Amino acid sequence: MSAPQVAATRRLMHLARIVRGRAHHPQRFMVETLAGAIEDAADIIRDYPIPCLDEVPLAANFPLREATDLLTQHDFMIPAAILGYATAPLTGVLPQMEPLNAVSLQLARQDADLRARRMALIEHGHLNSRDEDVLDAALTGLMGLHRKHERLAATVAVDNDRPCHRGKAPADLASH
Template sequence: MSAYLASARRLMALATVVRGRAYHPQRYMIETLAGAIEDAAIALQTCPVDEPGQIPQPAADAVREATDLLTQHDFMIPAAILGYATSPITGTVPSMQPLTAVSLQLARQDIDLRARRLAIVEHGHLNSRDDEVLGAALAGLMVLHRKHERLAAAVAADNERPCNRGKAPAYRAH
């Protein structure tokens, strides 16, 4: 399967996951987001490729629209998830940066989240031919990135406590 078809398949699966997992008080916003993701998938399948490794402009515009929606509204979905869908083309998989937690418990949570993300990516679940496995992988990555964002806020607050200021991180980045 070409990188473009793989990305289109991931985007279509992501649109389905968004419809089932996104939250927004105005339901039409969820449909708008899912529609932008589907538009990107359709554009990947129908627009000519100008340069290998590049996303065709109509698809890039739709991905940008979806990214803007995810960053401007809280759908309970991190914008990083779009990077997993387009990574077959771009060759860049979103990362989950290590946090510099001084608290051992928070550092362990960080390591656990990053290990679970790595398991999904490295075990090839995003390349599965089974639509349910692909959808579950995308949903799992959404949850892990969301938890990591919340953990980052908790680490920042914990590191600023007077008793923790100036302490070295509990674990060094691996």
């Protein structure tokens, strides 16, 4: 098994465990369905040969799509972007946290802070840590940051649409 396969499998298995412990849904079997789909993807990535180092095995696409659909169609309090962090060793692509272009200085600062905290987790290599607790904390931290960013995006959309903010350029943090 290649190093990217090992890393992706490990991240997915940790993510499945985190989902079981942290996901919320009124129907508990939905949490188990989500965790099971993530584990199925990990098993396939572990067991199937990968023709190219920069792709997920075709067979793993079904459980990953199922997990993505569950995360986007139901509120488990876990953002779908977290799956991209788990598969990044194979795809070479990390999920992004795009700037929200907030007009309000306070909201722009919150946005910048969340993006900086995300970057720190990635740059410090916590997703590649051999320590189980560090990997769990990194995945959990990224879930929280993306969740906060999603909520902030909704707030920014409302704030930017206020009559006094319409047509204004995003706040310039460099000048403050």
